[in-house]
Amino acid sequence: MGNISHLKFLKDKKYLSTLVGLIIFMFLNIGCSRSDKNESNREKPNIILVMIDNVGFPEIGINGNDLVKTPNLDHFASEGIQFSRFYSNPMCAPTRASLMTGRYHYRTGVIHTSRGGAKMFGDELTIAELLKNDGYTTGIFGKWHLGDNYPMRPQDQGFDEMLIHKSGRLGQVPDAPNTYINPKLWENGEFVQKKGYCTDLFFDAANNFIKKNQDTPFFIYLPTNIAHTDKHVGLEVPEKYSAPYIEKGLDKNIATVCGMLDNFDENFGGLIDNLNSLKLRDNTLIIFLSDDGNVRLNKGNFKGEGYASPYDGSLKVPCFIQWPGHFQGGVRLGHIASHIDILPTLLDVTGTIVPSNLQIDGVSLLPLLEGKVENWPDRTLFLQCHRGMTPHRYQNSAVITERFKLISYPGTFEERQLVTSHDNPELELYDIPADPVEKNNLAEQYPDELAKLRLAYDSWFDDVKSTRQFSPGLIHLGSEAENPSYLCRYQDGTYINQKPTGWPVFIERQGKYVFTINRGESLGKGELCVQFDSTYVTQFLDQGETQAIFQLPEGKVHLNVWVKDEGEDFVPRPDEDKIGDVIIEFLKDN
DSSP: GGGGOOOOOGGGGHHHHHHHHHHHHHHTTOOOOHHHHHHHHHHSSSSEEEEESSSSSSGGGGGSSSOOOOHHHHHHHSEEEEEEEEOOOOHHHHHHHHHHHOOOOGGGTTTSSHHHHHHEEEEEEHHHHHHHHHEEHHOOOEOOSSOSSTTGGGGTTTTTTTESSSSSSSTTSOOOEEEEEEESSEETTTTEEEOSBHHHHHHHHHHHHOOOOOOOOEEEEEEOTTTOOOSSOOOOHHHHHHHHHHTTTTHHHHHHHHHHHHHHHHHHHHHHHHHHHHOOOEEEEEEEEOOOOOOOOSTTTTOOOSSSOSSSHHHHEEEEEEOOOTTOSSSEOOEEEEEEGGGHHHHHTTTTTOOOOOOOOOOOOOOTTOOOSOOOOOOOOOEEOOOOOOOTTTTTTEOOOEEEEEEEEEEOOTTTEEEEEOOOOOOOEEEEETOOOOOOOOOTTHHHHHHHHOOOOOHHHHHHHHTTTTOOOOOOOOOOOOOOSEEEEESSEEEEEEEEEEEEEEEESSSSEEEEOOOTTOOSSSSEEEETTTEEEEEEOOOOOOOOEEEEOSSEEEEEEEEEETSSSOOOOSSSSSTTTEEEEEEEEO
16 A cells, blocks of 8 residues: 555554555555656645744844845845744744644643643654655654654654754753764764764754655655753854844843854755756745744734744744745735634645545635635634643633734743632733734623633643543554664653653563663762553662663553662652653564
8 A cells, every 4th residue: 555554553453444545545546657756746735834843933033133134035025925924833842733733732731831831743644654654754853842752753753864953952861961063963863973063063964865766756854953041051153153132232041042043044045046056946835934923032013922932922923935936935924813813824835635534623825825705714822831741721722813812821831830810810911913013902892702712722622631631642562663762851851840650651562671771970879760550569779770670561561660779769850851761672483
């Protein structure tokens, strides 16, 4: 069955009807020659999806950035289609899950960004898988952030080639220590030392991929890790980019972010030049957007600037699209659109078969992009984000329509134990076209609209909860696809009251497993402790030992592993480091 057997939905009984439909489709097309199919593939557009990290709507020059000029992006936007109200989730991993699947992130197993919350279930279907099945060659170059273990990795989710970093930041565990300049990156499954600046490396890899695959349709996902920074890592850019801003008297951190955008814009221009030189520009659909709107450079334009707010300063992002000869340029669209719309739009463009039982939350924007719709129907978008693995109803959320925007419990992003009221929740209402900076709360003036949007939110929350009950994706142990498996405590383990409690896993094969734990500098005598669900077992560790063998059952379990040093009480370690990380290997000679 060729590539069709690759799709995971064919392995599940609930998709039997889809399988039957595909078999019928294959028989109806059995007379097509190989050359006919190749010719058909050549007519499909190449697709490049470029996503920058933590860059808000006004931080691109054409949208009002008064610090950084982005001439290549500005030119691309002015000659293409610009969205004036494009929304994404104000957190990295949730946006990426929705972008790849066309589904709200709560359906996918992704709850937030770390501590067990950024693991997408392996049975989720991605753009890459669907396009690969339709004859595309696929590549990812940059930040994945949807799981670092099988079956969540890019190579498990439809990507043929990859150059990525793990976790949510370049330099974060499990790849720490690392740097933006001369980083170590994962290249097709191998951890390799690279020379150069991270953004240059990702764009160079994409350009090489284009040259290598120019004779077949390709899909490139290019999600850079810049300009994601924090006080620990990420404030790195070659000096030639930041120096001009420092000379202007800007703070070094702000100057670094400005330099990152300069470098990105330069690379984006190089990508366009590469397509032009290969005469691929007219048959390449390019989308540029950001994963969230963390405004830092051009403050004062929106309410909620900063991080993870339900106001437009965090939710509203730039989105520019070009497909020369197919989409008219110089167009600015004011309709609301979102990250969940990218997948259905691309599949509509390519005519790719979509499983009939696959629930997609987004809509195809193709009629808008082609200028074929005069009366685009009103729709409702839902966005919510928070820390912790338990989504609370109404917490830090937004409901968006063409006119109104409902906000509930703003500023509660960090509150893991938030108690919200179902009878009398904290709600705000804004008329966005009339009040784009969200200054005038109209909740009292429009009680009917408030009630309608609240009811829509309640239905949405119940619906997305019913998909997986807000459970995270499962790491598989003992798989032929990944053995051994590296379990990162901070990024992938679950936490209760900010203390690690282990990993939800699926053990594919019962038998003996070798456990190797990172003990840090504590290498005295002790016990290696393993708990899976209610079963608790230990093995003695002599001084300096870090390894022991345990028997594990097959199936889904909650696995916890730790070391109890002799004569000391065990204290769970919440710190963001590698101590407590575990390598687990299935012994094939069981």
